[in-house]
Amino acid sequence: MENEHISKAFDIELNFLRQSILIMGGKVELMIADSVKSLVERDTVLAERTIALDHEVNAAEVAIDEHCLELLALRQPVGRDLRFITIALKIVTDLERIGDQCANIAKRTRELNEEPPLKPYIDIPRMAHRAEIMVKEALDAFVIGDADLAVKVCNDDSYVDDLNSQIQRELLTYMIEDPTTISRAMKLNYISKSLERVADHATNVAEMVIFMVKGKDIRHMIA
Amino acid sequence: MENEHISKAFDIELNFLRQSILIMGGKVELMIADSVKSLVERDTVLAERTIALDHEVNAAEVAIDEHCLELLALRQPVGRDLRFITIALKIVTDLERIGDQCANIAKRTRELNEEPPLKPYIDIPRMAHRAEIMVKEALDAFVIGDADLAVKVCNDDSYVDDLNSQIQRELLTYMIEDPTTISRAMKLNYISKSLERVADHATNVAEMVIFMVKGKDIRHMIA
Numbered sequence: 001m002e003n004e005h006i007s008k009a010f011d012i013e014l015n016f017l018r019q020s021i022l023i024m025g026g027k028v029e030l031m032i033a034d035s036v037k038s039l040v041e042r043d044t045v046l047a048e049r050t051i052a053l054d055h056e057v058n059a060a061e062v063a064i065d066e067h068c069l070e071l072l073a074l075r076q077p078v079g080r081d082l083r084f085i086t087i088a089l090k091i092v093t094d095l096e097r098i099g100d101q102c103a104n105i106a107k108r109t110r111e112l113n114e115e116p117p118l119k120p121y122i123d124i125p126r127m128a129h130r131a132e133i134m135v136k137e138a139l140d141a142f143v144i145g146d147a148d149l150a151v152k153v154c155n156d157d158s159y160v161d162d163l164n165s166q167i168q169r170e171l172l173t174y175m176i177e178d179p180t181t182i183s184r185a186m187k188l189n190y191i192s193k194s195l196e197r198v199a200d201h202a203t204n205v206a207e208m209v210i211f212m213v214k215g216k217d218i219r220h221m222i223a
Numbered sequence: 224m225e226n227e228h229i230s231k232a233f234d235i236e237l238n239f240l241r242q243s244i245l246i247m248g249g250k251v252e253l254m255i256a257d258s259v260k261s262l263v264e265r266d267t268v269l270a271e272r273t274i275a276l277d278h279e280v281n282a283a284e285v286a287i288d289e290h291c292l293e294l295l296a297l298r299q300p301v302g303r304d305l306r307f308i309t310i311a312l313k314i315v316t317d318l319e320r321i322g323d324q325c326a327n328i329a330k331r332t333r334e335l336n337e338e339p340p341l342k343p344y345i346d347i348p349r350m351a352h353r354a355e356i357m358v359k360e361a362l363d364a365f366v367i368g369d370a371d372l373a374v375k376v377c378n379d380d381s382y383v384d385d386l387n388s389q390i391q392r393e394l395l396t397y398m399i400e401d402p403t404t405i406s407r408a409m410k411l412n413y414i415s416k417s418l419e420r421v422a423d424h425a426t427n428v429a430e431m432v433i434f435m436v437k438g439k440d441i442r443h444m445i446a
Contacts, residue, residue, distance in 0.1 A: 069309060076299040086292060086312055093313055176402045182395060
């Protein structure tokens, strides 16, 4: 009876942890969407709002870290629960860094919005959209323990990588043809690379989920 | 007597963990130095060796992670030891990603070594040298629990950031004056940013050490 009580309380705490991570993830997903929306729609107010949201994401990381430490100390979990909590510790670091990338995108956007647009943005929103889905699916895979969904996220990474390479090549052509575009092209280059890093973080999360579910480490096996 | 035995065995295991992290750190520091040395000395063989070393760093991450999980499950540590192990889990992820950055630098170097040098490299080796010291000091601070040394590492980050900004500006001048330099300048740009990210990872490690020692979270307080 006593044990059942403790185990129920622990389940509630683990569920709370899952929810906290999903809420943090929701903020990060919004940051991805809004940072690129502020670029496409030349909306500097939205860029500012994205930068401000980063503080909430940072605070969420600190709070979830503390919660994980408490769970480890008080509940002394083993097996699956232990693995879940230690991976949660690593995942929130990735989420926090995605937030940093989005804040950086919003800062470059703020600068770009002061100058005439270089070109219509087609591939950058496409990258952002896919990266956002990757983050969402990686977190869903984590909370429900779905290795297949996590594998899908890992496979999606090459789509974002290819778009990034394509954007880099295109921007290089602009710069060579007209040196007055270089400063703006470099900022777009930076934004494209930041989105690629967002997708990398989502892939890192997904790899950890596969490790958590299958108990084997595919990190570093996927090229 | 029994307890003393267990506690001694645990101390030995924690020391082994510390040593493993320092050995992994040593490999990562070598990768930082060698990736940039291969650029400066146009030594493609050394670049290849740096890329190969990344596999060892990846394997070290997996092994240390497993060791940390074992310690958490079997020893059920609390307090300082618990904090140490959970931070070890996060630190090895940063070390592994520093290795990735160095492998990326070596890959760009391999390409740059096929073309005539753009300019003598002065600031890039300077950045690399400081970044390497930051990684070393962050890990020293971790294993001996020295918060002051960790604070020094955090403060050093702005030196690397400033060098990176300076390099970016200089490369921009090259590109504007002579568009035939653009492709090489973009690769150097990439290398400079990678070194800046290495320093960021070292700073992340140092911030976690301060958290570990002081028990308070300075992450996100340092701008």
